[in-house]
Amino acid sequence: MAEAAASLAPNAELLDWPKKDKRRFLHVVYRVGDLDRTIKFYTECFGMKLLRKRDVPEEKYSNAFLGFGPEDSNFVVELTYNYGVSSYDIGTGFGHFAIATQDVYKLVEDIRAKGGIITREPGPVKGGSSVIAFAKDPDGYIFELIQRGPTPEPLCQVMLRVGDLERSIKFYEKALGMRLLKKVDRPEYKYTLAMMGYADELETTVLELTYNYGVTEYTKGNAYAQVAIGTDDVYKSAEVVNQVNQELGGKITRQPGPLPGIGTKIVGFLDPDGWKTVLVDNADFLKELEHQ
Numbered sequence: 001m002a003e004a005a006a007s008l009a010p011n012a013e014l015l016d017w018p019k020k021d022k023r024r025f026l027h028v029v030y031r032v033g034d035l036d037r038t039i040k041f042y043t044e045c046f047g048m049k050l051l052r053k054r055d056v057p058e059e060k061y062s063n064a065f066l067g068f069g070p071e072d073s074n075f076v077v078e079l080t081y082n083y084g085v086s087s088y089d090i091g092t093g094f095g096h097f098a099i100a101t102q103d104v105y106k107l108v109e110d111i112r113a114k115g116g117i118i119t120r121e122p123g124p125v126k127g128g129s130s131v132i133a134f135a136k137d138p139d140g141y142i143f144e145l146i147q148r149g150p151t152p153e154p155l156c157q158v159m160l161r162v163g164d165l166e167r168s169i170k171f172y173e174k175a176l177g178m179r180l181l182k183k184v185d186r187p188e189y190k191y192t193l194a195m196m197g198y199a200d201e202l203e204t205t206v207l208e209l210t211y212n213y214g215v216t217e218y219t220k221g222n223a224y225a226q227v228a229i230g231t232d233d234v235y236k237s238a239e240v241v242n243q244v245n246q247e248l249g250g251k252i253t254r255q256p257g258p259l260p261g262i263g264t265k266i267v268g269f270l271d272p273d274g275w276k277t278v279l280v281d282n283a284d285f286l287k288e289l290e291h292q
Contacts, residue, residue, distance in 0.1 A: 017240055018177025022232050023198055025205040026280060027065065027078045028097070028158050029225040031088050032139045035064055035081040041138055042066050042077070045111045046099060048155075051076060052292050060084075068154045071289055075155050075205040080225070088139065091221025093273070095159030095210060096134070096142040104147040108133050122147075127188075139223070151202060158227060159208040162273045163216035165192055167248055168209050171271050172196045175244040176229065181206060190214075218273075226268070226276035230285060237279050238267040248272050264288050 032038045035053075042048040048066040055062045060083040067076030077097075101107045104122040112118055119142065120134035131147035144157065162168040172178040178196040185192040190213040197206035207227070231237045238256040245251055249272030256267035265281040 011243065014236070014240055014243065015174060017233075017236055018175065021177060021237065022230065022282060023177055024230050025075045025198075026071070026228040026230050026285065027067075027076045028227050029078045029080060030141065031080045031082065031085070031223050031225065033081070033086040033088065034138070035062055035079060037138050038079055039064055039066065041114070041116065045114045045116045045135070046107075046143070048077075054292075069152075072286060075153055077155070078228075088223035089219075089221035090140055090223045091219040093161045093218030093220050093275075094141075094224040095161055095208070096144050096157070097155070098144040098146055098157030098159070098208075100146050100148040100151050100154045100156045102147065102149065104131050104133050104145050107145055108135070111135050141223075148202065153204050156201070156205055157208050158205070159210060160273075160275050161210045161212065161215070161218050162275075163211070163218070164272070165194055165209060165211035167272055168211075169194050169196065171244060171248045171250065172207065172209075174248070175241045175250075175269075175271075176277065178207065220274055226278050228278045228280050230282045231279045232282050234265040234267050234279055234281050238269075241267065241269050241279075245269065250274075254278075258284075262288065 039050055043050060048068060051065045051067060051071055053064045062081045064079045065071060065076050067074050108118055108122050117136040118133060119136050122131060122133035124131055133145045135143045135145060137143065169180055173180065178198060180194055181197055181201050182195040191210055193208055193210045195201050195206045195208055197204060234256045238252060242252060250270045252267065252269045253276065254266065254268035256265065258265050264284040266278050268276060268278045270276055
């Protein structure tokens with residue numbers, strides 16, 4: 001019995017690490033067919049700022065980082081343009097991003113005036129008090145627009161569909177140290193959602209996981225790529241992920257270590273539904289920003 005308890009102790013201690021680690025959402029990565037067109041749309045329609053842009057001709061791609069505040073404190077979007085590729089398949093699994101604003105009606109007017117497409121007119125949620133709208137960007141990505149008071153993080157949600165909500169909640173709690181902030185069941189619409197994150201959903205970015213009754217699998221397409229999250233120890237975090245993968249599913253797709261040419265340490269992995277997360281060393285990330 002004592003030997004069994006001793007053998008379990010290191011695992012239990014390791015699984016505590018994500019809750020103690022200094023984690024936050026850094027950026028979400030996805031592909032677009034025309035980088036300048038998307039930059040123009042996000043800056044003019046959503047009010048984002050272009051934070052940095054880089055071209056990597058030897059790898060035949062360009063990146064642009066946009067958001068509502070600097071990367072060392074805010075969640076941002078990392079857009080990827082692959083030379084010569086003008087469109088992507090978003091798939092059925094990706095849901096939407098969300099932007100919090102103090103006036104949804106005004107934001108919708110601005111988006112429409114600049115030629116943006118509104119897919120849901122602003123108004124209260126059925127059976128609730130929240131005022132929302134939905135807009136579509138030039139590549140077909142959906143943005144939910146949510147009316148809220150002032151917030152330090154307007155880019156406030158990434159919504160993904162999952163096939164087993166309880167399994168996903170456990171995965172993000174155990175592997176990534178997130179908290180279940182809210183769970184809402186809407187039987188009239190046949191779905192349940194869970195908000196997962198590191199702080200109150202009105203203060204920061206959250207992952208919104210949605211389970212549609214009876215649907216266990218979705219297509220991923222090739223448009224949405226991953227979410228990046230900061231960590232103080234990529235190697236220790238990878239050990240935790242590896243343990244949780246064995247219990248709940250998923251797999252490590254890039255072993256922990258420095259990126260060639262950049263030196264930033266990362267680890268990449270899939271959750272049980274195949275959604276990718278990359279954990280990025282906090283200190284390396286700040287150094288990378290200094291050298292941009």
